[in-house]
Amino acid sequence: MARPLLFSIPPEAAHRLAQGLLGLPLPWERLGGADRDPALRLSLAGIPLANPVGLAAGFDKTGRHVDALGRLGFGYVVCGTFTRRPRGGNPKPRIVRYPERASMVNAMGLPNPGARAASRALGRTAPRGPRVASIADQDVPDVLEAHAVLEPLVDAIELNASCPNVAWGRDRDNEAHLSNLLRELASRRARPLFVKLPPFRTAVERAVVLALAEIAREHGADALTISNTLPVRDARVSIGRGGLSGRELLDVTLACVHAVRVRWPVTSSVGRTLMVSRPDFCMNVFRNKTSQIRLVLPPPSKPFLCASSLHAH
Numbered sequence: 001m002a003r004p005l006l007f008s009i010p011p012e013a014a015h016r017l018a019q020g021l022l023g024l025p026l027p028w029e030r031l032g033g034a035d036r037d038p039a040l041r042l043s044l045a046g047i048p049l050a051n052p053v054g055l056a057a058g059f060d061k062t063g064r065h066v067d068a069l070g071r072l073g074f075g076y077v078v079c080g081t082f083t084r085r086p087r088g089g090n091p092k093p094r095i096v097r098y099p100e101r102a103s104m105v106n107a108m109g110l111p112n113p114g115a116r117a118a119s120r121a122l123g124r125t126a127p128r129g130p131r132v133a134s135i136a137d138q139d140v141p142d143v144l145e146a147h148a149v150l151e152p153l154v155d156a157i158e159l160n161a162s163c164p165n166v167a168w169g170r171d172r173d174n175e176a177h178l179s180n181l182l183r184e185l186a187s188r189r190a191r192p193l194f195v196k197l198p199p200f201r202t203a204v205e206r207a208v209v210l211a212l213a214e215i216a217r218e219h220g221a222d223a224l225t226i227s228n229t230l231p232v233r234d235a236r237v238s239i240g241r242g243g244l245s246g247r248e249l250l251d252v253t254l255a256c257v258h259a260v261r262v263r264w265p266v267t268s269s270v271g272r273t274l275m276v277s278r279p280d281f282c283m284n285v286f287r288n289k290t291s292q293i294r295l296v297l298p299p300p301s302k303p304f305l306c307a308s309s310l311h312a313h
């Protein structure tokens with residue numbers, strides 16, 4: 001019902017409106033109408049989920065709406081991405097819709113209130129469902145601080161190792177950064193850690209993504225989130241480029257999940273998880289008999305599970 005209204009106004013205004021609505025004390029469980037079928041239950045890195053459909057990072061960039069979103073029916077909600085300090089993000093316009101392609105390009109640049117403000121927002125609501133905080137930053141100490149501030153308030157932390165809309169996500173040696181981060185986090189962390197990867201199109205990009213996945217595995221990450229948006233050029237966003245998401249990314253995402261999966265053969269059966277931006281994408285993936293979303297990687301004692309990362313907009 002809300003879709004035509006939300007699509008009739010500019011994307012960021014629609015996003016603000018949706019967030020405003022989520023702040024209202026409405027019966028979100030009833031409005032969401034999620035199926036509570038026990039057959040949908042599964043475990044993601046030891047976290048019990050009521051269903052495998054999660055909300056990816058980027059919708060709740062403040063941590064203020066995880067409760068309402070969980071009550072809407074998501075199996076888990078990823079909030080953020082949070083940096084140590086508040087960020088304004090890139091200048092507007094920074095989202096362009098492609099309604100005819102069920103896709104969009106965003107160049108948000110990680111606007112967020114900062115890890116401490118997010119921790120206060122998360123601390124105000126008692127967790128009613130699994131929640132994950134996505135974090136990223138330019139320098140390792142800043143990521144470590146965001147991790148220390150947020151980890152006690154969530155079920156897991158997702159390291160966003162793949163944002164195309166910040167300079168550090170594009171220009172630096174991401175493999176070295178991820179290795180350093182995971183090495184530092186190994187002795188500090190108490191809860192599951194996910195690593196969110198970029199998608200790939202070319203053979204060179206593929207090698208980079210597989211190298212990042214290998215680093216995550218070697219350092220004991222509990223799950224991979226595949227994938228972030230695909231870098232593209234678009235003159236309509238302020239910085240002239242952004243990340244593609246939506247229908248046009250879905251096949252790329254599935255190919256990325258498949259590439260990681262074949263590289264590390266399935267060793268035992270654990271769970272599947274899927275984050276979707278639209279119910280029909282979800283059905284497409286579930287109908288797909290190649291089971292790209294069912295991934296379990298060594299070591300067998302530790303479920304290493306890939307989530308097809310999509311989100312709701």
Ligand SMILES: Cc1cc2nc3c(=O)[nH]c(=O)nc-3n(C[C@H](O)[C@H](O)[C@H](O)COP(=O)(O)O)c2cc1C
Nearest residue numbers: 056057058080081106227228245246277309310311
């Ligand atoms: C407007 C917008 C903002 C996003 N912000 C974030 C973010 O802050 N952190 C992150 O890891 N991913 C972010 N994403 C990426 C999504 O979480 C998701 O990985 C990506 O959009 C691919 O899924 P989709 O094709 O279903 O949209 C954002 C996506 C969009 C469209």
